[in-house]
Amino acid sequence: MTTKELVQNVLATQYNNIPDEVLTHAKKSIQNWMGVAIGAAYHPSVDMVLGLKKDLQSGEQVSVLGRPEKVDLLLGSLTNGMTSHIFDFDDTHLDTIHHPSGPVAPVVFALGEHYDIDPKELLRAFVLGCEVELRISNAVYPSHYDLGWHITSSVGVFGAAVAAGVLLDFDEEQMLHALGLAGTQSSGLREMFGTMTKPFHPGKAAQNGLLAALLAKKGFTSSKQVLEAKRGFASVLAPEHNLERVNENWGAQWELLKNAFKPYACGIVLHPSIDACIKLREHAQPEEVKEIQVTVNPYVLELTGKVKPKTGLEGKFSIYHTATVSFLEGDAGEDQYQDDVVLRPDVVEFRSKIKPTVDPNMEEDKVKAKIVLNNGKEFSVTIDHATGSIENPMTQEHLDSKFEKLTNSIIGNENTSKVIQNMKNFETLPSIKKVIELCTGNNVLV
């Protein structure tokens, strides 16, 4: 009954049933998703995927964020889902390491643009798609993830199908079949991490979920108990699971509110150290610094202990590089993880001043840091909860600034400002088309 109850919950939830707080968080999530998607729009892997358009002589229906090309609904969902995960800079439901927007938002944008659907309905579809995927993730985490499934993809496909089903105005029967078709396409192995195939995953989940809905719309039949059946999703893909979590407190508790945004373009374990170094920079100029001591959770050195990174990507796995740029430039965005920055003489020299120490009792989102100057002076700072954690979320201003850094060079400053303004009152816009047009980079690059 889990699947059926879930579908009934989804269909009973109208726009007006969604609290303002959730709608606001949805708009933030969508804006953050758009920013990371636009920012990565010219990664080489995107050209490869868009090359499929020619291979397949496919239709021109919807936009690719950050690019001038138009592609068909399915290729659009694949591409926009992929780009948003390329920088590893997208949103995170910290309880399950699930990045909810990646599989859901591309479907909302594709159908929204193609059918010019009321933005209120788009917000509803986004919220419901995210709720469904995050609740299923709650039910199968951690065994599903530990086994080796990339949960954003393998569970995200359900969210994509539900978002599409909401926008295609499904009845209970159609939504059940769509979930069956989605679940049987669930896939995505963690073995792919570190290759282009990792960001391919949320894109494929978006595409598969939309395909499921397009077929269910036509009357295609599937299992109506995909989550709980003996050989259904949970039994086959999660050695341990608790399906009660899928529907519990529906409408009272909103998983989307636990969706966090990354202020920095690297692993979350580094974020407290970045916050600390940004604070310390007010005490000294670089040439005055003797060393910066950071006392961190053991995970930090385990995951990001690279002493001499050679590429931007390696820089993301180096606390030495990350603390350095945070102090020198006051940020750790994509700009600070470019290959030339990692190799810059002043950056290389300053790296040797970073002295990390492990403390097993230090919480993961906490850090203690001390700066020692050449003149003997010392200043200390403690970060209790890193920026972007649930306890210390990014402000709207910080989110806007992150968006600007990602999109200014792709769609231009003017379009960037307009998009930010539009997103603040997204639900009252007459159409999503205008916003998408601002994001396609037509004005800047073509």
Added chain:
Amino acid sequence: MTTKELVQNVLATQYNNIPDEVLTHAKKSIQNWMGVAIGAAYHPSVDMVLGLKKDLQSGEQVSVLGRPEKVDLLLGSLTNGMTSHIFDFDDTHLDTIHHPSGPVAPVVFALGEHYDIDPKELLRAFVLGCEVELRISNAVYPSHYDLGWHITSSVGVFGAAVAAGVLLDFDEEQMLHALGLAGTQSSGLREMFGTMTKPFHPGKAAQNGLLAALLAKKGFTSSKQVLEAKRGFASVLAPEHNLERVNENWGAQWELLKNAFKPYACGIVLHPSIDACIKLREHAQPEEVKEIQVTVNPYVLELTGKVKPKTGLEGKFSIYHTATVSFLEGDAGEDQYQDDVVLRPDVVEFRSKIKPTVDPNMEEDKVKAKIVLNNGKEFSVTIDHATGSIENPMTQEHLDSKFEKLTNSIIGNENTSKVIQNMKNFETLPSIKKVIELCTGNNVLV
């Protein structure tokens, strides 16, 4: 090293390295696949999938067997893979219950038609695709299937990718990435059995495998150890596995030779009884029969014990109906499993004369049957190995007759004859295009 060794084996196997016996079996497999695909071309689910063409404004590149429509490479692979599994009448690698042609042949046909590739290379790609998927299935069966994976789909995707990679002339690096991309799309739950989504599975495997290859062709990167990695395919999707089986005796032992063809359009457990009833019909007219006693393996009544079927599909799960039509009509093809046949008065009446008895010592492909006439006479027959088993394979004539029954009404008798003739010397044809044209039904239905 399993994946790398497999790729090296594939790339080292040229057309001339494949024994004639294997090539002949490949041609039989392809012909059988074409027949079951054409026969099901007008199933309602096919119209639904082809409706995607309009939804997506997709290109016209390749043919759908049995239909006049042209669709793009990916939709063509999906459709032709699906149709071939709709009747549950396709080929079977009995060791693993894997239907090898379904995921592989659609890719061979799509690329073969689109790029007009030499039929010899098409045969090579088909053989290699099937070898790869069947060897991987050997390595993960039965734990993978028992867990709930539809092995034809979840493993078939590797075969599809390899067939595509062979035809796209991949080097080792590209083929490794294609296998990684294929494995991360592996999916298909047995929970879907009994719905339209079951035949959707081999189609999706074909489509996903082709997509993997199209991306790898462009330089898209993935894991190069998808089969054996800690969080790779075998570890995640098969609780027990023996990856040594993937490459053992490569070139000396051919799994494709173990591919069996079904003479009858129902579960394999019924095939011995059908053979027996067809033999018994020479002894009497229907009105002379008092009863037919069949002594069967216990699985037969467990799986096909439906006493009063009401639909054609239910007839496939009824030994009473199946034995009846076998005696009355001398066959158990799709024609004998139509709804109106199941409800026909003479069929309903005769069903009560079928008396099955279970014998736990009876082998699965064996049956003993006795006909008792109203005049007291009795005749007995024993089937040691049902037609279509490895020990008693279908003859070429029987395969041709199966093909005719499936295709005559769709593409016409004349085209049917021509296709059968063409398949006998497929490797010497100047192009596959002519054969495909004969199969598209243009001459008959448009």
